[in-house]
Amino acid sequence: MEEKYFLKNKDNPESKNIDFYVKNGGYKAWESVLEGKSPDEVIGEVKKSGLRGRGGAGFPAGMKWSFVPKDSDRPKYLICNADESEPGTFKDRYIIEREPHMMLEGIAIASFAINCHQAYIYIRGEFVYGAKVLDEAIAEAEARGCLGKNIMGTGYDLDIAVHRGAGAYICGEETGQIESLEGKRGWPRLKPPFPAVVGVFNSPTVVNNVETLANLPLIFNRGADYFAGIGPNAKNTGPKLYCVSGHVKRPGLYEFPLGKNLNELIYEDCGGIRDGHELKAVIPGGSSVPVLRPEEIDVSMDYDSLAAIGSMLGSAGAIVMDDTTCLVDSLLNLEQFYAHESCGQCTPCREGTMWMVKILSRIEKGQGRMEDMDLLDDVAKNINFRTICPLGDAAAMPAMSFIDKFRDEFEEHIKQGGCPIQKDKSIKVPNADA
Amino acid sequence: MAIEFSEEAQKEYEEICKHYPDKDATLLPALHLAKREFKTATPEVMEYIASLVGVDPIKVLNVASFYTWYPKEKEGKYVIQVCSTLSCSLMGAETVVDYIEKKLDIKAGETTADGKFTLKKVECLGSCGTAPVMQINDDYFESLTEGKVDQILDDLK
Ligand SMILES: Cc1cc2nc3c(=O)[nH]c(=O)nc-3n(C[C@H](O)[C@H](O)[C@H](O)COP(=O)(O)O)c2cc1C
Numbered sequence A: 001m002e003e004k005y006f007l008k009n010k011d012n013p014e015s016k017n018i019d020f021y022v023k024n025g026g027y028k029a030w031e032s033v034l035e036g037k038s039p040d041e042v043i044g045e046v047k048k049s050g051l052r053g054r055g056g057a058g059f060p061a062g063m064k065w066s067f068v069p070k071d072s073d074r075p076k077y078l079i080c081n082a083d084e085s086e087p088g089t090f091k092d093r094y095i096i097e098r099e100p101h102m103m104l105e106g107i108a109i110a111s112f113a114i115n116c117h118q119a120y121i122y123i124r125g126e127f128v129y130g131a132k133v134l135d136e137a138i139a140e141a142e143a144r145g146c147l148g149k150n151i152m153g154t155g156y157d158l159d160i161a162v163h164r165g166a167g168a169y170i171c172g173e174e175t176g177q178i179e180s181l182e183g184k185r186g187w188p189r190l191k192p193p194f195p196a197v198v199g200v201f202n203s204p205t206v207v208n209n210v211e212t213l214a215n216l217p218l219i220f221n222r223g224a225d226y227f228a229g230i231g232p233n234a235k236n237t238g239p240k241l242y243c244v245s246g247h248v249k250r251p252g253l254y255e256f257p258l259g260k261n262l263n264e265l266i267y268e269d270c271g272g273i274r275d276g277h278e279l280k281a282v283i284p285g286g287s288s289v290p291v292l293r294p295e296e297i298d299v300s301m302d303y304d305s306l307a308a309i310g311s312m313l314g315s316a317g318a319i320v321m322d323d324t325t326c327l328v329d330s331l332l333n334l335e336q337f338y339a340h341e342s343c344g345q346c347t348p349c350r351e352g353t354m355w356m357v358k359i360l361s362r363i364e365k366g367q368g369r370m371e372d373m374d375l376l377d378d379v380a381k382n383i384n385f386r387t388i389c390p391l392g393d394a395a396a397m398p399a400m401s402f403i404d405k406f407r408d409e410f411e412e413h414i415k416q417g418g419c420p421i422q423k424d425k426s427i428k429v430p431n432a433d434a
Numbered sequence B: 001m002a003i004e005f006s007e008e009a010q011k012e013y014e015e016i017c018k019h020y021p022d023k024d025a026t027l028l029p030a031l032h033l034a035k036r037e038f039k040t041a042t043p044e045v046m047e048y049i050a051s052l053v054g055v056d057p058i059k060v061l062n063v064a065s066f067y068t069w070y071p072k073e074k075e076g077k078y079v080i081q082v083c084s085t086l087s088c089s090l091m092g093a094e095t096v097v098d099y100i101e102k103k104l105d106i107k108a109g110e111t112t113a114d115g116k117f118t119l120k121k122v123e124c125l126g127s128c129g130t131a132p133v134m135q136i137n138d139d140y141f142e143s144l145t146e147g148k149v150d151q152i153l154d155d156l157k
């Protein structure tokens, strides 16, 4: 697919304005849905398109919507998850700031599919500018009659409100987000019941990622078959944003169909590893997924291919590390993140992340013991799958995979009584030719 | 009660309430307004927010303390938040922090004596492709170098 969808207006600062969006066919998909389709037909089309959630888990969007009970007389809610706080991920921010109407149109279509009249965009607190862009875009869309009351004269009402988070990673997890939206601590809930049945305000709720929702105008403009034809196979369809950060020559945001080859992405599109250095490791899908060794990166970046080699597509945020990186240090950095962000409800997650930080710190400082390797692995395994929410797994998976794939480097730290790597902590901003 | 939102903030709060079926849900939005209006979440501010939203003050404290966004202590006029998570760390975040610490003669977590700057290390700001990154108050600054840091800080009055 040469044709870009998300990044087509990358060089045009007008892209966030409704005039520009409408001139280029914007809100036509929403109009066609409102005027000619039933909610069931919308869900059917989305199922047929094969669209899977872009927030991390890859759950089929149409199927999620079909779990919303039709016979419930409670109001239904849609929450657009714009919390974007998975380390290595910076794709939703682009959509929010540059293509807000693509996102609003998607929210409208999804709301219609589940018969929702009040949607929320839960945006992380740090995105102050993004929240402003969205507020303005909503006002523009209401003024044009694309949102608000009696939309396009059809009698359908939809209010979209921007709800700002306040600096907690756990509020990206859907049930933590729901609690937070209700004005509480962002403490994840035990499932079931799933949000589609009992979500925010005790009502059926769908939570979808920004990028997931922003795909919907494409599906309804070009058809489910067109969308399903993008990507490597029927289970991995549609355009995809890939975030690349770390030691490549041209880090940044890229768009390709799902199934972009990771090796190609790093060596062709991003210009390869910075001069004089070699690749050491890649975390392919945001900090929470298992790490890959250089010999594993000839892989299709799609849900099933990455799962087949024991990792995950996650949020498609590839973090690239070269030979100046100490992997004990990198894992310590990540585990500090998870220890800080653990909400504290479950003992394995709260205590386990803290213990991993302690053990990794002493290994990095050269005070580790050989038994620490098994201890670390044991702590991680005791967190994995034993917690209320998947943050526990997200903390455990990097640890287990780093130890499994780079055990030598950990052991070398312990044997030498210090870090054996010539770390490069200098500031390295790549040339602005990206 | 001694403190109160400005008229403008009160209007904004009333608008916010219209989007929620349950007033408790306006607690975070109210705290955001409070941060803009009063900067620090003092006990007095929390009591005011409690009365506004119609919940117990203890609930406001309980919720506000969960989120890192609401400062409990007075911070500088400019709050510099340098991302220290992996992607930024790979690109030199520690050096950025060291550089600012020396330049301002404070450690991360501290405020300059004149009350102008507070320096903090924070977690992933969602801008890893242009690392290293920092946020100062509402604005992002990306692809940082020493020279850029000088320019940015020297420009702040
Ligand atoms: C700890 C944690 C953090 C998460 N953070 C985010 C996030 O920032 N943005 C997001 O869209 N999904 C995040 N998720 C995934 C959500 O729980 C949820 O699966 C997703 O928003 C569903 O949307 P989708 O089906 O469209 O992918 C997170 C999950 C966990 C466990």
Ligand code: SF4
Residues within 6 Å of the ligand: A170, A187, A188, A341, A342, A343, A344, A345, A346, A347, A349, A350, A387, A388, A389, A390, A391, A392, A393
């Ligand atoms: S796994 Fe961690 S973050 Fe998730 S609910 Fe339990 S303690 Fe909280």
Ligand code: FES
Residues within 6 Å of the ligand: A087, A088, A089, B083, B084, B085, B086, B087, B088, B089, B123, B124, B125, B126, B127, B128, B131, B133
């Ligand atoms: S790691 Fe610094 S912005 Fe993501």
